[in-house]
Amino acid sequence: MDNRRKVSNPLALAVLAFLLMEPMHPYELGRRLQETDKDRSFKYNRGSLYMVVKQLAKAGFIVERETVRDTERPERTLYALTDEGRHELYDWLRELVAMPAEEYPNFGAALSLLSVLNPTEAVDLLRRRTAALEARTLEIREGVRAATDGGVAWVFLVEEEYRLAVLEAELRFVTRLIESLQQPDYITTWHTVFGSQHDSD
CATH class of the missing domain: 1.10.10.10 (Winged helix-like DNA-binding domain superfamily/Winged helix DNA-binding domain)
Incomplete structure (x- = not known):
């Protein structure tokens, strides 16, 4: 700020x-x-x-x-x-x-250290996140629809539309990330770099 x-x-x-x-x-x-x-x-x-x-x-x-x-x-x-x-x-x-501002969301911090996790576990956790994001997206859509049906002008719902757009973008990103984490070349690289440390954990 x-x-x-x-x-x-x-x-x-x-x-x-x-x-x-x-x-x-x-x-x-x-x-x-x-x-x-x-x-x-x-x-x-x-x-x-x-x-x-x-x-x-x-x-x-x-x-x-x-x-x-x-x-x-x-x-x-x-x-x-x-x-x-x-x-x-x-x-x-x-x-x-x-003016766009530099922000530091918790998920971004976690992503910067994602490679520490076993690829299988990372995929499982991201799938759980996907389910949570889908549920939240549905909740916002229903809330916006109810407010619109109730006569609330769109400008008073613009922050919800923004929140929905961000969630949908994150959903697309997480889906692609899950696919990338399941690629054989990444799994091989991870085991080479982190496998021994993870086994001793």
Whole structure:
């Protein structure tokens, strides 16, 4: 994440975006994240959400507007977006949309060390991954279809379409990788390089 950002947690971007609509307290922000399924795109829990809100307030991006009291719930502080926060939201979002960033997914790290595994075991594990990817792909397709049938505009589902495209691309990649790992020349090479170490494990 860009070190220029006073608050670099991506969850902060979601908080700024929701506060663009109206002032809210952290509890309401969390509820909106869940209601709109944005919690699938932003990793958070109650503690991390409150921490990000405090960081944004300290940075001057949001400010306390008022404290709401009622008889059923503890008092809650409403936060509003500042002009500086509005600028940060648009500047950060434009950067993320326009500029590809180097990311370090766990699967990529595992692939860089895949040759350590016995080819047979690697194939078995990747087949299990394929099944999981297919199940997740089906789940997203059904969710998008239900939302579309319910009248949700496509632009509010674009992150799910992106997630689906990434999963489908990974499925194709894993399928080709399984085929490559089963080739006799790779198996022979693996046994030459790693076979003895694996046998002694």
